[in-house]
Amino acid sequence: MLVPNAIANLTPIPDELTDEQVLMCPDVMSTGFSGAESGNIKIGDTVAIFAQGPIGMSATVGARLRGASKIIAVSSNPARLKMSQMLGSDIVLNYKECNPVEAILDLTDGRGVDVAIEALGIQETFEACLRVVKPGGIVSSLGVYSGKLGIPVDAFAAGIGDKKIVTTLCPGGKERMRRLINIIQSARADLRPMITHRFKLDQIKEAYELFGNQRDGVIKVAINP
Numbered sequence: 001m002l003v004p005n006a007i008a009n010l011t012p013i014p015d016e017l018t019d020e021q022v023l024m025c026p027d028v029m030s031t032g033f034s035g036a037e038s039g040n041i042k043i044g045d046t047v048a049i050f051a052q053g054p055i056g057m058s059a060t061v062g063a064r065l066r067g068a069s070k071i072i073a074v075s076s077n078p079a080r081l082k083m084s085q086m087l088g089s090d091i092v093l094n095y096k097e098c099n100p101v102e103a104i105l106d107l108t109d110g111r112g113v114d115v116a117i118e119a120l121g122i123q124e125t126f127e128a129c130l131r132v133v134k135p136g137g138i139v140s141s142l143g144v145y146s147g148k149l150g151i152p153v154d155a156f157a158a159g160i161g162d163k164k165i166v167t168t169l170c171p172g173g174k175e176r177m178r179r180l181i182n183i184i185q186s187a188r189a190d191l192r193p194m195i196t197h198r199f200k201l202d203q204i205k206e207a208y209e210l211f212g213n214q215r216d217g218v219i220k221v222a223i224n225p
Helices: 025-038 054-066 078-087 100-107 123-132 174-185 201-212
Strands: 046-050 070-075 091-094 113-118 133-141 164-167 195-200 220-224
Touching: 025 054, 025 113, 025 133, 025 174, 046 054, 046 123, 054 070, 054 078, 054 113, 070 078, 070 100, 078 091, 091 100, 100 123, 113 123, 123 133, 195 201, 201 220
Parallel strands: 046 070, 046 113, 070 091, 113 133, 133 164, 195 220
Antiparallel strands: none
16 A cells, blocks of 8 residues: 655554544644644633533643643533543533533633633534633634634723634644654543444445444444444
């Protein structure tokens, strides 16, 4: 097999690691971690993460590794919120049971969070991030937005709140993969709990149908030969 640009993109998997241990590295782990990195999370920061799909959960793990002292995760799926807590979030909010913006401001005594990570890609969560981040804070956006995205003047503090918006998506390359594999190899992170279902290759249509319809508490699916 000829792999174009392999020297720049492929990293050997250490013999002691399984495929499932490193399965998330080239995709959701790299993307989620980049949300924490681009947000420049510092030791002791308070962080809010909107959406706890696989990317949001990876952002939760990344925020913990960066030194966040309090991580607030927002989702509507109880199973995903439970998984988020297992992966490192301190407080979980179900937006179907509360107003997450009001709850986060209450939890921070009205100050807001240092960094807000948007991991879904819709106007509502992007705007919520702007409303909960403190003056001088950072909104780190991982979402892929469709259509028009607006920035409300009041949520943006009329442009004088020194709020910064940064975007990023799935950094790749050999060096990036080496670093992510190092995190797995050193047992600083384990994303295998995200794999909730496993299928054989000849069951791939069934796997896509399950994942596409978000049935049976699915988070991530592993396909084995």
